[in-house]
Amino acid sequence: MNITSFAPLAVVLPILGAALTFLLIRYPRAQRAVSISLLALTLLLECWLLASVWDGGTASVDLGGWAPPWGIVLVVDQFSSLMLVVSSAVSLAVLIYATGQGMADGDRDAPVSIFHPTYLILVAGVSNAFLSGDLFNLYVGFEILLTASYVLITLGGTGPRIRAGVTYVVVSVVSSVLFLIAIAMIYGATGTINMADLAIKLGDLDQGTRTLLHVMLLVAFGIKAAVFPLSFWLPDSYPTAPAPVTAVFAGLLTKVGVYAMVRTETLLFPGDALNTPLMVAALLTMVVGILGALAQSDIKRLLSFTLVSHIGYMVFGLAMSTVTGLGAAVFYVAHHITIQTSLFLVTGLIERRGGSSSMDRVAGLAKLSPVLAVLFFIPAMNLAGIPPFSGFLGKLGLLQAGVELGTPLAYALVIGGVLTSLLTLLAIARVWNRAFWRKPQDAEHPDPVLLAEPGDSLTGDRAGKSNVTLLPRTMVGSTLGLVVFGVALTVFAGPLFRVADQSAAEMLDRSSYIHAVLGEDAPVPPVPGTVQGQQPAQQGSGK
Amino acid sequence: MSVNLTLLTVMGALYACGIYLLLERSLTRVLLGLMLLTNATNLLILATGGYAGLAPIFDKSIPAENYSDPLPQALILTSIVISFAVTAFMLGIIYRTWVLARQDEIQDDAEDRRVAETPSFDAEDDSVIPVETSEFPLAMTGSPAAAAATGRAGGAGTVMSGDRPVPADRAASEEQPGSLTVDPRPEGGGK
Numbered sequence: 062m063n064i065t066s067f068a069p070l071a072v073v074l075p076i077l078g079a080a081l082t083f084l085l086i087r088y089p090r091a092q093r094a095v096s097i098s099l100l101a102l103t104l105l106l107e108c109w110l111l112a113s114v115w116d117g118g119t120a121s122v123d124l125g126g127w128a129p130p131w132g133i134v135l136v137v138d139q140f141s142s143l144m145l146v147v148s149s150a151v152s153l154a155v156l157i158y159a160t161g162q163g164m165a166d167g168d169r170d171a172p173v174s175i176f177h178p179t180y181l182i183l184v185a186g187v188s189n190a191f192l193s194g195d196l197f198n199l200y201v202g203f204e205i206l207l208t209a210s211y212v213l214i215t216l217g218g219t220g221p222r223i224r225a226g227v228t229y230v231v232v233s234v235v236s237s238v239l240f241l242i243a244i245a246m247i248y249g250a251t252g253t254i255n256m257a258d259l260a261i262k263l264g265d266l267d268q269g270t271r272t273l274l275h276v277m278l279l280v281a282f283g284i285k286a287a288v289f290p291l292s293f294w295l296p297d298s299y300p301t302a303p304a305p306v307t308a309v310f311a312g313l314l315t316k317v318g319v320y321a322m323v324r325t326e327t328l329l330f331p332g333d334a335l336n337t338p339l340m341v342a343a344l345l346t347m348v349v350g351i352l353g354a355l356a357q358s359d360i361k362r363l364l365s366f367t368l369v370s371h372i373g374y375m376v377f378g379l380a381m382s383t384v385t386g387l388g389a390a391v392f393y394v395a396h397h398i399t400i401q402t403s404l405f406l407v408t409g410l411i412e413r414r415g416g417s418s419s420m421d422r423v424a425g426l427a428k429l430s431p432v433l434a435v436l437f438f439i440p441a442m443n444l445a446g447i448p449p450f451s452g453f454l455g456k457l458g459l460l461q462a463g464v465e466l467g468t469p470l471a472y473a474l475v476i477g478g479v480l481t482s483l484l485t486l487l488a489i490a491r492v493w494n495r496a497f498w499r500k501p502q503d504a505e506h507p508d509p510v511l512l513a514e515p516g517d518s519l520t521g522d523r524a525g526k527s528n529v530t531l532l533p534r535t536m537v538g539s540t541l542g543l544v545v546f547g548v549a550l551t552v553f554a555g556p557l558f559r560v561a562d563q564s565a566a567e568m569l570d571r572s573s574y575i576h577a578v579l580g581e582d583a584p585v586p587p588v589p590g591t592v593q594g595q596q597p598a599q600q601g602s603g604k
Numbered sequence: 605m606s607v608n609l610t611l612l613t614v615m616g617a618l619y620a621c622g623i624y625l626l627l628e629r630s631l632t633r634v635l636l637g638l639m640l641l642t643n644a645t646n647l648l649i650l651a652t653g654g655y656a657g658l659a660p661i662f663d664k665s666i667p668a669e670n671y672s673d674p675l676p677q678a679l680i681l682t683s684i685v686i687s688f689a690v691t692a693f694m695l696g697i698i699y700r701t702w703v704l705a706r707q708d709e710i711q712d713d714a715e716d717r718r719v720a721e722t723p724s725f726d727a728e729d730d731s732v733i734p735v736e737t738s739e740f741p742l743a744m745t746g747s748p749a750a751a752a753a754t755g756r757a758g759g760a761g762t763v764m765s766g767d768r769p770v771p772a773d774r775a776a777s778e779e780q781p782g783s784l785t786v787d788p789r790p791e792g793g794g795k
Contacts, residue, residue: 197679204686211693220704223697224711227631230697234638234690235626241645241683248676249652297713356719 065120075185119577130255136194139564159305161535183209229298236284243277257578286318289346300361304409312402339380347373388562389458416508445486618644642687
């Protein structure tokens with residue numbers, strides 16, 4: 062009995078938690094205890110899974126005893142387990158943050174009792190998508206997380222949330238329909254939807270059919286991942302949701318799309334067939350996204366645009382389809398999940414302390430709450446890619462891979478990447494200057510909370526108390542935990558990069574995945590359309 | 605693989621109508637469009653299973669080719685359930701939109717419009733530093749030159765909020781429901 066046999070528990074435990082918390086809907090304390098402890102248990106299990114594949118290798122679990130390619134399989138390899146651990150750690154932090162917010166507000170702001178079951182179902186959907194070794198099961202995972210996200214994004218049913226929710230739901234459903242059409246076409250063409258089996262059989266199709274299926278999948282996942290021409294729904298719909306919900310969406314949902322793109326590119330359609338369009342899309346995503354961020358005056362919207370922009374980095378790494386590029390992309394995904402979520406959580410705190418998340422209103426927070434300033438500063442610098450943080454390391458890895466590849470388009474992307482990084486710094490510095498450094502009196506429409514004399518909190522009758530009610534310890538604590546986790550990614554970047562590179566090499570090689578699912582004697586087809594001489598170079602740098 | 609031409613025609617018609625309806629601005633039509641699209645996709649999945657055959661219950665005497673392919677039907681079942689749930693949810697939010705806004709249309713993102721209309725001139729970053737650097741901003745607001753420069757109506761420390769003037773220092777709270785001048789003490793008066 063191997064630990065990987067317990068991989069389905071990563072999906073089952075959150076669903077069990079959802080059922081329990083739904084039963085406990087009238088007992089908020091029990092609800093909180095159940096959801097937090099079950100999510101922590103899931104995280105432990107996933108850490109164990111990651112430890113079991115830390116040195117490479119792939120393991121698969123046949124669900125219900127049906128052998129692949131007929132039954133559904135869950136596949137655990139370095140990439141999927143790394144994603145599981147990071148996503149669960151982030152969702153646990155956000156859950157604690159949301160609990161703190163609920164306790165501080167007395168649960169009267171929104172029907173928070175429905176929050177816990179829905180949130181756990183979202184986590185289950187994300188885990189299912191990461192583990193799935195079957196295209197239709199991947200679709201089901203997407204649907205689970207999307208349906209949960211529809212509920213979360215319209216939580217409370219206020220006007221702006223409903224307005225944003227409508228756009229979000231329609232766009233998501235359309236992308237799901239596209240994905241389903243692609244699945245149907247793939248099944249029609251090959252007669253299987255098992256991903257390992259597809260990796261073998263898709264190679265036999267003629268070039269036109271392959272390209273069609275490839276593009277369909279990429280478009281469907283591109284909408285979910287918010288890659289440039291398909292990204293306009295994101296800044297429109299994310300900012301209106303409650304802070305913890307926006308945070309978890311920004312961290313996880315787009316990255317599930319990126320994960321699916323990585324699997325498509327490496328396992329199903331290897332080779333460099335669509336690398337050029339992907340690179341162009343990556344460049345446009347980076348540049349257009351960050352230019353959008355510069356125009357915003359609301360911090361949440363600004364962060365949503367940086368989210369879109371930094372998806373471009375991951376697509377860039379993916380589009381190079383070299384070990385170094387893909388490895389850097391894997392590292393970047395882990396880094397970005399953590400950092401983007403912590404920034405949105407801090408923005409939630411800014412909103413509580415400063416009364417608004419609009420840069421026209423917030424000011425002087427560095428003096429009012431130095432803790433908040435530190436909590437914002439570290440992930441912000443990390444996002445902009447200032448050394449020595451993990452953002453810098455990830456970007457450096459991507460740029461190195463780009464230079465290594467050496468095509469004109471790769472150089473264009475390297476330049477675009479540096480430019481985007483600098484513009485991110487500019488956007489973040491604007492937030493810092495306005496929200497933290499300038500005097501409240503200088504703001505266009507300063508919030509009354511800020512103009513209240515700081516003397517109040519130092520000497521008045523509320524001495525030492527004001528920050529407690531405005532910034533509950535649970536919320537600050539969970540944000541701090543996530544920021545520390547982000548710093549830990551920097552400290553342990555060496556081993557992480559090694560794992561990322563190794564997983565990239567395994568994903569590009571494909572034999573480990575196919576053998577784990579279909580047995581040791583399954584044939585591993587050669588990568589079609591590979592340029593001669595590129596293959597040895599990849600393996601050389603992988604070692 | 606043989607396919608049923610009638611099913612294919614119906615599927616094409618459903619896709620065409622679905623996409624047409626999806627592009628409408630009325631939410632109910634968008635919902636109808638989504639329903640048509642998902643149903644057309646179900647037909648597409650059914651078509652991938654090949655021609656209709658016997659029920660896939662194993663019998664030694666029947667050759668394998670005579671059975672229907674059961675997998676697409678299992679997929680369709682799942683996708684019907686999913687689209688059913690999403691349709692119910694969509695109906696819920698469409699009804700909520702109607703309750704809140706009394707209209708059945710996709711609404712523009714107000715913040716997006718605002719950002720689009722904001723001139724590229726940034727008052728803080730781009731303006732020339734004024735010669736007058738008075739310590740008393742309220743007096744500046746009161747002076748005719750400052751009132752003209754900032755474009756604020758009212759003058760004498762007031763701005764127009766809708767149809768009534770409010771003091772300039774309370775103008776910000778005016779835009780935010782709930783935090784207005786009701787309790788001038790900060791932080792909501794926790795005690």
